[in-house]
Amino acid sequence: MTTLFKNVTAVLMDGADTVLPGAYVAVEGGRISSVGAVRPQGPFDREIDGAGCVLMPGLVNAHTHVPMTAMRGYGDGNNLQDWLHNYIFPVEAKWDDRAIRSCAALGLAEMIAAGTTCIADMYMHTGAIAQEVAAAGISANLSVGGVYFGAPEDFSPDACGDCANQRRLTEEWHGYNNGQILVDASIHGEYTSSAPLWQWMADYAHEKGLGLHIHVSETQAEHAECIARHGKTPVQILDEYGVWDGRAIAAHCVYTTPEDWAIMAAKGVSAIHNPVSNLKLGSGVAPVPAMLRAGVNVALGTDGVSSNNNHDLFEELKFAAVLHNGVARDPLALLPADALRLATVNGGRALGRRTGRIEAGYDADLILVDFSHLNLTPCHSVISNLAYAAHGGDVVMNMARGQVIYQDGEFFTIDIERVKREVADYALPRLFGNQ
Numbered sequence: 001m002t003t004l005f006k007n008v009t010a011v012l013m014d015g016a017d018t019v020l021p022g023a024y025v026a027v028e029g030g031r032i033s034s035v036g037a038v039r040p041q042g043p044f045d046r047e048i049d050g051a052g053c054v055l056m057p058g059l060v061n062a063h064t065h066v067p068m069t070a071m072r073g074y075g076d077g078n079n080l081q082d083w084l085h086n087y088i089f090p091v092e093a094k095w096d097d098r099a100i101r102s103c104a105a106l107g108l109a110e111m112i113a114a115g116t117t118c119i120a121d122m123y124m125h126t127g128a129i130a131q132e133v134a135a136a137g138i139s140a141n142l143s144v145g146g147v148y149f150g151a152p153e154d155f156s157p158d159a160c161g162d163c164a165n166q167r168r169l170t171e172e173w174h175g176y177n178n179g180q181i182l183v184d185a186s187i188h189g190e191y192t193s194s195a196p197l198w199q200w201m202a203d204y205a206h207e208k209g210l211g212l213h214i215h216v217s218e219t220q221a222e223h224a225e226c227i228a229r230h231g232k233t234p235v236q237i238l239d240e241y242g243v244w245d246g247r248a249i250a251a252h253c254v255y256t257t258p259e260d261w262a263i264m265a266a267k268g269v270s271a272i273h274n275p276v277s278n279l280k281l282g283s284g285v286a287p288v289p290a291m292l293r294a295g296v297n298v299a300l301g302t303d304g305v306s307s308n309n310n311h312d313l314f315e316e317l318k319f320a321a322v323l324h325n326g327v328a329r330d331p332l333a334l335l336p337a338d339a340l341r342l343a344t345v346n347g348g349r350a351l352g353r354r355t356g357r358i359e360a361g362y363d364a365d366l367i368l369v370d371f372s373h374l375n376l377t378p379c380h381s382v383i384s385n386l387a388y389a390a391h392g393g394d395v396v397m398n399m400a401r402g403q404v405i406y407q408d409g410e411f412f413t414i415d416i417e418r419v420k421r422e423v424a425d426y427a428l429p430r431l432f433g434n435q
Protein backbone atom coordinates (compact mmCIF):
# COMPACT_ATOMS: atom_id res chain seq x y z
CA MET A 1 0.00 0.00 0.00
CA THR A 2 1.37 3.42 -0.98
CA THR A 3 -0.05 6.78 0.10
CA LEU A 4 0.76 10.34 -0.95
CA PHE A 5 -0.09 13.32 1.26
CA LYS A 6 -0.30 16.48 -0.86
CA ASN A 7 -1.23 20.15 -0.35
CA VAL A 8 -0.08 20.06 3.25
CA THR A 9 2.13 22.19 5.43
CA ALA A 10 4.49 19.62 6.94
CA VAL A 11 6.14 20.09 10.33
CA LEU A 12 9.12 17.77 10.05
CA MET A 13 10.50 17.88 13.63
CA ASP A 14 14.00 17.67 12.17
CA GLY A 15 16.95 19.40 13.82
CA ALA A 16 16.11 22.68 12.06
CA ASP A 17 12.42 22.85 13.08
CA THR A 18 11.52 22.90 9.38
CA VAL A 19 7.98 23.84 8.38
CA LEU A 20 7.50 22.93 4.72
CA PRO A 21 4.53 24.49 2.88
CA GLY A 22 3.15 22.71 -0.18
CA ALA A 23 4.76 19.48 0.96
CA TYR A 24 4.47 16.00 -0.48
CA VAL A 25 4.95 13.13 1.95
CA ALA A 26 4.92 9.61 0.53
CA VAL A 27 4.33 6.45 2.54
CA GLU A 28 5.13 2.91 1.50
CA GLY A 29 3.91 0.12 3.76
CA GLY A 30 4.55 1.21 7.31
CA ARG A 31 7.32 3.69 6.54
CA ILE A 32 7.73 7.20 5.20
CA SER A 33 9.44 6.87 1.82
CA SER A 34 9.97 10.50 0.79
CA VAL A 35 9.43 14.09 1.89
CA GLY A 36 9.79 17.18 -0.26
CA ALA A 37 8.35 20.17 -2.08
CA VAL A 38 8.26 18.34 -5.44
CA ARG A 39 5.71 15.66 -6.24
CA PRO A 40 7.47 12.29 -6.20
CA GLN A 41 7.15 9.71 -8.97
CA GLY A 42 3.85 7.86 -8.71
CA PRO A 43 1.41 6.27 -9.04
CA PHE A 44 0.13 5.89 -5.47
CA ASP A 45 -2.63 3.59 -4.24
CA ARG A 46 -4.17 6.47 -2.32
CA GLU A 47 -3.75 10.26 -2.30
CA ILE A 48 -4.80 12.32 0.71
CA ASP A 49 -5.38 16.01 0.01
CA GLY A 50 -4.55 17.89 3.20
CA ALA A 51 -5.49 21.40 2.02
CA GLY A 52 -5.83 23.70 5.03
CA CYS A 53 -4.16 21.15 7.30
CA VAL A 54 -0.80 20.69 8.94
CA LEU A 55 0.82 17.25 8.69
CA MET A 56 3.01 16.44 11.65
CA PRO A 57 4.43 13.36 13.34
CA GLY A 58 1.94 11.51 15.53
CA LEU A 59 2.36 12.30 19.21
CA VAL A 60 4.19 9.97 21.59
CA ASN A 61 2.60 9.48 25.01
CA ALA A 62 5.68 8.17 26.80
CA HIS A 63 4.10 7.42 30.18
CA THR A 64 0.54 6.26 30.70
CA HIS A 65 -1.63 3.59 32.33
CA VAL A 66 -4.33 3.27 29.70
CA PRO A 67 -6.93 1.07 31.48
CA MET A 68 -7.15 3.71 34.25
CA THR A 69 -9.43 5.55 31.82
CA ALA A 70 -12.16 3.77 33.83
CA MET A 71 -11.30 5.91 36.86
CA ARG A 72 -11.59 9.32 35.21
CA GLY A 73 -12.63 11.70 38.00
CA TYR A 74 -13.11 8.90 40.56
CA GLY A 75 -12.08 9.95 44.07
CA ASP A 76 -10.93 13.41 42.98
CA GLY A 77 -10.67 15.87 45.85
CA ASN A 78 -8.82 13.60 48.29
CA ASN A 79 -5.23 13.71 49.43
CA LEU A 80 -2.84 11.34 47.64
CA GLN A 81 -2.81 8.60 50.29
CA ASP A 82 -6.61 8.58 50.76
CA TRP A 83 -7.13 8.67 47.00
CA LEU A 84 -4.83 5.70 46.44
CA HIS A 85 -5.89 3.54 49.40
CA ASN A 86 -9.62 4.31 49.55
CA TYR A 87 -10.39 4.72 45.84
CA ILE A 88 -7.79 3.50 43.35
CA PHE A 89 -6.37 0.33 44.95
CA PRO A 90 -9.80 -1.17 45.90
CA VAL A 91 -11.00 -0.69 42.31
CA GLU A 92 -7.78 -2.12 40.86
CA ALA A 93 -8.32 -5.30 42.91
CA LYS A 94 -11.46 -5.98 40.85
CA TRP A 95 -9.96 -5.91 37.36
CA ASP A 96 -10.26 -8.91 35.08
CA ASP A 97 -9.01 -9.22 31.52
CA ARG A 98 -12.40 -8.42 29.98
CA ALA A 99 -12.78 -5.17 31.94
CA ILE A 100 -9.16 -4.23 31.18
CA ARG A 101 -9.73 -4.78 27.46
CA SER A 102 -12.77 -2.55 27.21
CA CYS A 103 -11.27 0.27 29.29
CA ALA A 104 -7.95 0.04 27.42
CA ALA A 105 -9.82 0.28 24.11
CA LEU A 106 -11.71 3.34 25.35
CA GLY A 107 -8.46 5.03 26.36
CA LEU A 108 -6.73 4.11 23.10
CA ALA A 109 -9.63 5.56 21.11
CA GLU A 110 -9.41 8.81 23.05
CA MET A 111 -5.67 8.98 22.37
CA ILE A 112 -6.04 8.16 18.68
CA ALA A 113 -8.70 10.83 18.14
CA ALA A 114 -6.36 13.36 19.78
CA GLY A 115 -3.35 12.49 17.62
CA THR A 116 -1.34 9.91 19.55
CA THR A 117 0.31 7.18 17.48
CA CYS A 118 2.70 5.62 20.02
CA ILE A 119 2.60 5.01 23.78
CA ALA A 120 4.61 3.61 26.66
CA ASP A 121 2.19 1.94 29.04
CA MET A 122 2.72 0.41 32.49
CA TYR A 123 -0.12 -1.61 33.99
CA MET A 124 -1.31 -5.00 35.19
CA HIS A 125 -3.18 -7.55 32.98
CA THR A 126 -0.72 -6.40 30.34
CA GLY A 127 -1.45 -9.19 27.88
CA ALA A 128 -5.05 -7.96 27.65
CA ILE A 129 -3.77 -4.43 26.93
CA ALA A 130 -1.47 -5.86 24.24
CA GLN A 131 -4.44 -7.44 22.46
CA GLU A 132 -6.23 -4.07 22.27
CA VAL A 133 -3.08 -2.23 21.14
CA ALA A 134 -2.49 -4.85 18.44
CA ALA A 135 -6.04 -4.37 17.12
CA ALA A 136 -6.00 -0.56 17.42
CA GLY A 137 -2.91 -0.28 15.21
CA ILE A 138 -0.76 2.16 17.18
CA SER A 139 2.71 1.30 18.48
CA ALA A 140 3.30 0.59 22.15
CA ASN A 141 6.06 -0.20 24.60
CA LEU A 142 4.26 -2.27 27.24
CA SER A 143 5.36 -3.06 30.76
CA VAL A 144 3.95 -4.75 33.84
CA GLY A 145 5.18 -2.32 36.51
CA GLY A 146 6.95 -4.90 38.67
CA VAL A 147 6.50 -4.72 42.44
CA TYR A 148 8.01 -6.80 45.26
CA PHE A 149 6.92 -6.22 48.86
CA GLY A 150 8.54 -9.29 50.46
CA ALA A 151 11.70 -9.38 52.52
CA PRO A 152 14.76 -9.02 50.25
CA GLU A 153 16.27 -12.27 51.60
CA ASP A 154 13.09 -14.17 50.63
CA PHE A 155 13.14 -13.01 46.99
CA SER A 156 13.01 -15.73 44.38
CA PRO A 157 12.26 -15.03 40.70
CA ASP A 158 10.20 -18.20 40.55
CA ALA A 159 8.00 -17.07 43.41
CA CYS A 160 7.80 -13.37 42.42
CA GLY A 161 4.53 -12.82 40.54
CA ASP A 162 5.80 -9.90 38.47
CA CYS A 163 8.91 -11.81 37.35
CA ALA A 164 6.52 -14.42 35.93
CA ASN A 165 4.34 -11.68 34.41
CA GLN A 166 7.43 -10.07 32.85
CA ARG A 167 8.61 -13.34 31.33
CA ARG A 168 5.17 -14.21 29.95
CA LEU A 169 4.62 -10.76 28.44
CA THR A 170 8.07 -10.79 26.82
CA GLU A 171 7.63 -14.26 25.35
CA GLU A 172 4.13 -13.56 24.00
CA TRP A 173 4.42 -9.99 22.75
CA HIS A 174 7.96 -8.58 22.39
CA GLY A 175 8.50 -7.65 18.75
CA TYR A 176 4.91 -8.41 17.74
CA ASN A 177 4.07 -7.35 14.17
CA ASN A 178 7.49 -6.10 13.19
CA GLY A 179 7.93 -4.09 16.38
CA GLN A 180 4.42 -2.62 16.71
CA ILE A 181 4.60 -3.88 20.30
CA LEU A 182 7.84 -3.84 22.26
CA VAL A 183 7.98 -5.14 25.81
CA ASP A 184 9.96 -3.13 28.33
CA ALA A 185 11.25 -4.58 31.57
CA SER A 186 9.77 -2.68 34.45
CA ILE A 187 10.04 -1.70 38.07
CA HIS A 188 7.00 0.20 39.35
CA GLY A 189 9.20 2.33 41.62
CA GLU A 190 12.01 2.21 44.15
CA TYR A 191 9.46 2.48 46.96
CA THR A 192 7.36 -0.50 45.85
CA SER A 193 10.24 -2.98 45.51
CA SER A 194 13.74 -3.74 46.73
CA ALA A 195 17.20 -4.55 45.48
CA PRO A 196 16.67 -8.19 44.41
CA LEU A 197 13.88 -7.17 42.00
CA TRP A 198 15.95 -4.26 40.63
CA GLN A 199 18.84 -6.61 39.98
CA TRP A 200 16.63 -9.26 38.40
CA MET A 201 14.86 -6.75 36.12
CA ALA A 202 18.13 -5.11 35.08
CA ASP A 203 19.68 -8.51 34.28
CA TYR A 204 16.54 -9.66 32.47
CA ALA A 205 16.41 -6.47 30.36
CA HIS A 206 20.06 -6.92 29.46
CA GLU A 207 19.66 -10.62 28.60
CA LYS A 208 16.59 -10.03 26.39
CA GLY A 209 17.65 -6.67 24.94
CA LEU A 210 14.68 -4.83 26.44
CA GLY A 211 14.25 -1.23 27.53
CA LEU A 212 13.12 -0.47 31.06
CA HIS A 213 10.25 1.68 32.42
CA ILE A 214 10.07 2.98 36.00
CA HIS A 215 8.55 5.78 38.14
CA VAL A 216 11.28 7.95 39.70
CA SER A 217 11.17 10.76 42.29
CA GLU A 218 7.53 11.68 41.65
CA THR A 219 6.84 13.08 45.13
CA GLN A 220 9.02 14.77 47.71
CA ALA A 221 8.17 12.11 50.32
CA GLU A 222 9.12 9.24 47.99
CA HIS A 223 12.43 10.91 47.14
CA ALA A 224 13.27 11.78 50.79
CA GLU A 225 12.35 8.29 52.08
CA CYS A 226 14.67 6.69 49.52
CA ILE A 227 17.54 8.88 50.73
CA ALA A 228 16.69 7.95 54.34
CA ARG A 229 16.66 4.22 53.45
CA HIS A 230 19.70 4.07 51.18
CA GLY A 231 21.61 7.31 51.63
CA LYS A 232 21.12 7.90 47.89
CA THR A 233 18.49 9.24 45.52
CA PRO A 234 16.38 6.73 43.55
CA VAL A 235 18.40 7.39 40.36
CA GLN A 236 21.67 6.81 42.21
CA ILE A 237 20.68 3.66 44.13
CA LEU A 238 19.11 2.08 41.04
CA ASP A 239 22.28 2.85 39.11
CA GLU A 240 24.18 0.53 41.46
CA TYR A 241 22.09 -2.41 40.25
CA GLY A 242 22.50 -1.76 36.53
CA VAL A 243 18.96 -0.46 36.03
CA TRP A 244 20.19 2.32 33.71
CA ASP A 245 22.63 0.23 31.68
CA GLY A 246 20.24 -0.18 28.72
CA ARG A 247 17.60 2.13 27.22
CA ALA A 248 15.41 3.33 30.09
CA ILE A 249 12.52 5.73 30.69
CA ALA A 250 12.06 7.33 34.10
CA ALA A 251 8.61 8.83 34.66
CA HIS A 252 8.23 12.13 36.55
CA CYS A 253 11.77 12.95 37.84
CA VAL A 254 10.26 15.88 39.79
CA TYR A 255 12.86 15.80 42.57
CA THR A 256 15.86 14.55 40.62
CA THR A 257 19.15 16.38 41.26
CA PRO A 258 22.01 17.64 39.08
CA GLU A 259 23.96 14.50 40.12
CA ASP A 260 21.02 12.38 38.94
CA TRP A 261 20.94 14.22 35.59
CA ALA A 262 24.64 13.54 35.06
CA ILE A 263 23.95 9.80 35.40
CA MET A 264 20.87 10.03 33.18
CA ALA A 265 22.67 11.98 30.46
CA ALA A 266 25.70 9.67 30.53
CA LYS A 267 23.59 6.50 30.36
CA GLY A 268 20.91 7.74 27.96
CA VAL A 269 18.04 7.58 30.46
CA SER A 270 15.02 9.58 29.29
CA ALA A 271 12.95 11.61 31.75
CA ILE A 272 9.23 11.51 31.05
CA HIS A 273 7.52 14.76 32.02
CA ASN A 274 3.87 14.53 33.14
CA PRO A 275 3.05 18.15 34.00
CA VAL A 276 -0.72 17.85 34.39
CA SER A 277 -0.57 14.80 36.68
CA ASN A 278 2.19 16.38 38.77
CA LEU A 279 0.17 19.58 39.16
CA LYS A 280 -3.15 17.84 39.84
CA LEU A 281 -1.69 15.58 42.54
CA GLY A 282 0.31 18.42 44.06
CA SER A 283 3.57 16.58 43.40
CA GLY A 284 5.50 19.58 42.11
CA VAL A 285 7.18 20.67 38.88
CA ALA A 286 9.93 18.67 37.22
CA PRO A 287 13.02 20.78 36.40
CA VAL A 288 12.66 20.26 32.65
CA PRO A 289 14.74 23.18 31.30
CA ALA A 290 17.61 22.24 33.65
CA MET A 291 17.41 18.57 32.66
CA LEU A 292 17.51 19.54 28.97
CA ARG A 293 20.52 21.78 29.58
CA ALA A 294 22.19 18.87 31.39
CA GLY A 295 21.78 16.76 28.25
CA VAL A 296 18.89 14.55 29.43
CA ASN A 297 16.39 13.47 26.78
CA VAL A 298 12.99 14.64 28.05
CA ALA A 299 9.72 13.34 26.60
CA LEU A 300 6.08 13.82 27.53
CA GLY A 301 3.31 11.69 29.03
CA THR A 302 -0.19 12.10 30.36
CA ASP A 303 0.18 9.52 33.14
CA GLY A 304 -3.08 7.67 33.88
CA VAL A 305 -6.34 9.46 33.19
CA SER A 306 -7.18 9.06 36.89
CA SER A 307 -4.61 11.76 37.60
CA ASN A 308 -4.95 13.95 34.50
CA ASN A 309 -8.02 13.63 33.58
CA ASN A 310 -7.68 13.11 29.81
CA HIS A 311 -5.29 11.78 27.19
CA ASP A 312 -4.94 15.01 25.18
CA LEU A 313 -1.21 15.43 24.53
CA PHE A 314 -1.79 18.84 22.93
CA GLU A 315 -3.07 20.00 26.31
CA GLU A 316 -0.06 18.36 27.96
CA LEU A 317 2.43 20.06 25.70
CA LYS A 318 0.80 23.45 26.23
CA PHE A 319 1.11 22.93 29.98
CA ALA A 320 4.78 22.08 29.51
CA ALA A 321 5.27 25.07 27.23
CA VAL A 322 3.81 27.62 29.66
CA LEU A 323 4.56 26.05 33.06
CA HIS A 324 8.33 26.32 32.93
CA ASN A 325 8.20 29.91 31.68
CA GLY A 326 6.14 30.76 34.75
CA VAL A 327 8.38 28.89 37.18
CA ALA A 328 11.55 30.41 35.68
CA ARG A 329 9.91 33.85 35.21
CA ASP A 330 11.35 33.69 31.73
CA PRO A 331 9.19 33.47 28.58
CA LEU A 332 12.10 31.77 26.80
CA ALA A 333 12.57 28.97 29.38
CA LEU A 334 10.80 26.45 27.15
CA LEU A 335 10.13 27.56 23.58
CA PRO A 336 7.15 26.27 21.57
CA ALA A 337 9.48 24.17 19.40
CA ASP A 338 11.05 22.67 22.55
CA ALA A 339 7.60 21.63 23.81
CA LEU A 340 6.73 20.05 20.44
CA ARG A 341 9.98 18.08 20.53
CA LEU A 342 9.05 16.62 23.93
CA ALA A 343 5.84 15.22 22.44
CA THR A 344 7.35 13.88 19.20
CA VAL A 345 11.00 13.24 18.40
CA ASN A 346 12.16 13.01 22.02
CA GLY A 347 9.38 10.51 22.72
CA GLY A 348 10.51 8.36 19.81
CA ARG A 349 14.08 8.39 21.09
CA ALA A 350 12.91 7.56 24.63
CA LEU A 351 11.01 4.51 23.39
CA GLY A 352 13.80 3.30 21.09
CA ARG A 353 11.70 3.84 17.97
CA ARG A 354 12.01 5.58 14.64
CA THR A 355 8.95 7.75 15.17
CA GLY A 356 8.30 11.42 15.94
CA ARG A 357 9.88 12.83 12.77
CA ILE A 358 8.79 13.18 9.17
CA GLU A 359 11.79 11.74 7.37
CA ALA A 360 12.31 8.89 4.92
CA GLY A 361 12.80 5.64 6.81
CA TYR A 362 10.82 6.69 9.88
CA ASP A 363 7.58 4.93 10.84
CA ALA A 364 4.60 6.42 9.00
CA ASP A 365 3.07 7.78 12.21
CA LEU A 366 1.42 10.96 10.94
CA ILE A 367 -1.49 13.19 11.90
CA LEU A 368 -3.39 15.94 10.10
CA VAL A 369 -4.36 18.99 12.18
CA ASP A 370 -7.12 21.16 10.69
CA PHE A 371 -5.85 24.73 10.72
CA SER A 372 -9.20 26.08 9.49
CA HIS A 373 -10.54 25.64 13.04
CA LEU A 374 -11.29 28.92 14.82
CA ASN A 375 -8.73 28.36 17.58
CA LEU A 376 -6.00 28.04 14.92
CA THR A 377 -7.05 31.14 12.94
CA PRO A 378 -5.10 33.26 12.07
CA CYS A 379 -1.76 31.50 11.87
CA HIS A 380 1.35 33.66 12.28
CA SER A 381 3.44 30.65 13.28
CA VAL A 382 2.54 27.00 12.72
CA ILE A 383 4.81 25.90 15.58
CA SER A 384 3.29 28.42 18.02
CA ASN A 385 -0.26 27.45 17.05
CA LEU A 386 0.54 23.77 17.59
CA ALA A 387 2.18 24.39 20.98
CA TYR A 388 -0.14 27.02 22.43
CA ALA A 389 -3.47 27.00 20.55
CA ALA A 390 -4.20 23.48 19.28
CA HIS A 391 -6.05 20.78 21.12
CA GLY A 392 -6.75 17.15 20.41
CA GLY A 393 -10.08 17.95 18.78
CA ASP A 394 -8.21 19.65 15.91
CA VAL A 395 -6.84 16.28 14.74
CA VAL A 396 -8.80 15.10 11.69
CA MET A 397 -6.69 12.10 10.61
CA ASN A 398 -4.44 9.62 12.39
CA MET A 399 -2.14 7.31 10.43
CA ALA A 400 -0.24 4.76 12.53
CA ARG A 401 2.43 2.59 10.91
CA GLY A 402 1.08 3.50 7.46
CA GLN A 403 -2.54 2.62 8.25
CA VAL A 404 -5.22 5.32 8.50
CA ILE A 405 -6.91 4.35 11.77
CA TYR A 406 -9.02 7.48 12.33
CA GLN A 407 -10.47 10.17 10.09
CA ASP A 408 -13.07 12.91 10.66
CA GLY A 409 -14.49 11.32 13.80
CA GLU A 410 -14.57 7.76 12.46
CA PHE A 411 -12.47 4.93 13.94
CA PHE A 412 -11.40 2.22 11.49
CA THR A 413 -9.80 -0.24 13.94
CA ILE A 414 -11.98 0.20 17.03
CA ASP A 415 -15.74 -0.52 17.18
CA ILE A 416 -16.29 2.46 19.44
CA GLU A 417 -20.00 1.85 20.05
CA ARG A 418 -19.29 -1.73 21.15
CA VAL A 419 -16.46 -0.53 23.39
CA LYS A 420 -18.68 2.10 25.04
CA ARG A 421 -21.39 -0.51 25.64
CA GLU A 422 -18.88 -2.98 27.08
CA VAL A 423 -17.47 -0.33 29.44
CA ALA A 424 -20.95 0.70 30.59
CA ASP A 425 -22.50 -2.76 30.85
CA TYR A 426 -19.55 -4.84 32.06
CA ALA A 427 -16.49 -2.92 33.26
CA LEU A 428 -18.09 -0.13 35.28
CA PRO A 429 -20.54 -2.40 37.17
CA ARG A 430 -17.70 -4.83 37.92
CA LEU A 431 -15.31 -2.12 39.15
CA PHE A 432 -17.68 0.26 40.88
CA GLY A 433 -20.93 -1.70 41.33
CA ASN A 434 -20.68 -2.51 45.02
CA GLN A 435 -19.47 0.85 46.24
Ligand SMILES: [Zn+2]
Nearest residue numbers: 215251303304
Ligand atom coordinates in the same frame (compact mmCIF):
# COMPACT_ATOMS: atom_id res chain seq x y z
ZN1 LIG B 1 2.53 6.70 36.32
